[in-house]
Structures are given as C-alpha cells and as structure tokens.
Amino acid sequence: SQTIHQWPATLVQPVGSPLSLECTVEGTSNPNLYWYRQAAGRGLQLLFYSVGIGQISSEVPQNLSASRPQDRQFILSSKKLLLSDSGFYLCASTFTDQNTGELFFGEGSRLTVL
Amino acid sequence: TQLLEQSPQFLSIQEGENLTVYCNSSSVFSSLQWYRQEPGEGPVLLVTVVTGGEVKKLKRLTFQFGDARKDSSLHITAAQPGDTGLYLCAGDEGYSTLTFGKGTMLLVSP
Numbered sequence: 001s002q003t004i005h006q007w008p009a010t011l012v013q014p015v016g017s018p019l020s021l022e023c024t025v026e027g028t029s030n031p032n033l034y035w036y037r038q039a040a041g042r043g044l045q046l047l048f049y050s051v052g053i054g055q056i057s058s059e060v061p062q063n064l065s066a067s068r069p070q071d072r073q074f075i076l077s078s079k080k081l082l083l084s085d086s087g088f089y090l091c092a093s094t095f096t097d098q099n100t101g102e103l104f105f106g107e108g109s110r111l112t113v114l
Numbered sequence: 115t116q117l118l119e120q121s122p123q124f125l126s127i128q129e130g131e132n133l134t135v136y137c138n139s140s141s142v143f144s145s146l147q148w149y150r151q152e153p154g155e156g157p158v159l160l161v162t163v164v165t166g167g168e169v170k171k172l173k174r175l176t177f178q179f180g181d182a183r184k185d186s187s188l189h190i191t192a193a194q195p196g197d198t199g200l201y202l203c204a205g206d207e208g209y210s211t212l213t214f215g216k217g218t219m220l221l222v223s224p
Contacts, residue, residue: 004156032210043120043202043216044157051210059211090156101206102147105156 002027006091006106013113019064019078021109023091026072033074034092034103035066044090050074086113118205120215128223130192135218137203138185144208146186148177151200151217193222 003026013019025031032051036044046059048066056066063082067075074091091106119138127133137146145164149157161170163179163186170177174197176189190197200219204212 034211042200044214046211046214049211057210092156101145101208101212102159102162103157103204103212105158108154108156110154 002093002095002104004091004093004104004106006089006109009107009109011109011111013081013111015083015113016080019076019081019085019111021076021089021091021111023074023076023106024072025074025093028072028093028095030071031093031095033068035074035076036090036092038088038090038108040088048076081111081113083113086111118203118213118215120201120203120218122218123216124219124221126221126223127193129194131222132189132191133193133220134187134189135201135220136185136187137215139205139213140184142183143205143213144183145206146179146183147204147206147212148186148188149202149204151202152198157200157202190220193220195222195224198222 006023034049035047037047038044049057050068053068053071064078089109092103095102095104121136145162147162148160150160151157161172161177163177166181166183168179174191178187198221200217202217203215206212
C-alpha cells in the first residue's frame with residue numbers, strides 16, 4: 001500500500017535559520033508530489049509541485065524552495081526563515097495507477113519560527 | 115485559477131443533528147473531491163464525484179455533485195462526535211494541481 005512519511009513532525013526554529021523538511025513516498029512510482037502550507041484550521045495553500053525528478057513548479061513567490069532528487073523524495077527548504085513561514089506543512093502524492101487527481105497526504109510538519 | 119467557496123466556515127452542532135455543507139464555484143470542474151482533516155493530521159480523501167448530478171453515499175455521509183459540475187454538497191445525517199473535523203472540497207481542472215476551498219470546520223458535541 002502507498003504511504004507518505006514526513007519529518008520532522010514538529011520544528012521550532014529562530015528567524016534567519018535554515019529549514020529542511022523531507023517527504024518520502026513508498027508503494028508507488030513516478031507520482032506527482034506536492035508541498036502545501038496550511039494556516040491554523042484553514043484551507044491549503046499550494047507552494048510547490050513536481051511531476052518528475054528535478055522538475056519543480058512554484059506557485060507562490062517566497063523564500064522557500066523545493067527539490068526532488070529522487071522519484072519518491074521531495075524536500076522543502078529555506079536558507080533564512082521568516083516569522084511568516086510558521087505553519088503546518090503538508091506533503092502530498094497522487095495515488096498509484098490513478099489519473100483522477102486525488103491526493104494522499106502525509107502526517108504534516110508543524111513549523112514555528114520565533 | 116478557479117475559486118471554490120465553502121460554507122459555512124464553521125458549524126457547531128449537537129450529536130444527532132443533521133447538517134449540510136456547501137462547495138461552490140463559478141466555473142466547471144472535471145471532478146470534485148471531499149477530504150476530512152483532523153487536528154494535527156493530514157487530510158484524508160472521503161470521496162470523488164465526477165458526473166454532473168452524481169450522488170454518492172458513505173455511511174451517514176451523502177455527497178452530491180451539481181448538474182453543471184460547478185458545485186457540491188455534503189450532508190451528514192445524525193452527526194456524531196467522531197465526525198468533528200475540517201471538511202475540505204477540492205476541484206480538479208484536469209491539470210496537475212487541485213483547487214482547494216478554505217474548508218468548513220465542524221464541531222459535534224456529545
């Protein structure tokens with residue numbers, strides 16, 4: 001079965017420090033991968049998506065970046081965090097063998113920037 | 115980018131009550147999905163509706179896709195505390211990304 005792992009689950013970082021959130025997918029091949037950010041109890045803001053290795057599309061200009069070094073690995077990074085980067089970050093993948101656009105989400109990573 | 119409006123934004127009810135939440139757009143989607151998210155976790159897919167006028171049932175949850183494929187509703191019968199969560203609708207335009215609504219936060223009290 002398909003699973004997504006995100007880590008770390010919780011992170012507290014000072015302003016100006018770097019960030020690296022990692023997401024890996026198991027049980028599938030060549031999925032589309034996504035990074036979303038969610039404000040407290042609200043909808044999802046798409047940050048980046050990737051349809052293949054090394055292919056990254058950015059939806060929102062910001063000080064974050066994403067990379068896909070392997071088919072089932074998606075990394076969200078920042079060189080210098082801002083207070084406004086605080087939030088709940090979700091990695092998502094398309095389901096295997098389905099072309100319906102449905103997404104399978106990881107457990108999320110809560111980032112607090114102080 | 116198409117927009118999805120969800121209403122109400124917040125709903126607090128007692129156990130056993132019925133409720134309906136709505137997801138509306140001015141544009142057409144090829145399909146529409148509903149997700150439920152519990153605090154501190156990722157959203158989980160509940161259902162996908164594809165055909166205009168389609169109705170799908172998942173136990174006490176009934177999902178309907180509008181005839182014109184611009185809107186959808188979720189009806190919950192005899193709500194239970196376990197139904198508490200954030201309900202998100204998402205529209206598929208046929209591209210690589212989904213358009214998400216801002217969600218309806220449902221609180222069901224015992």
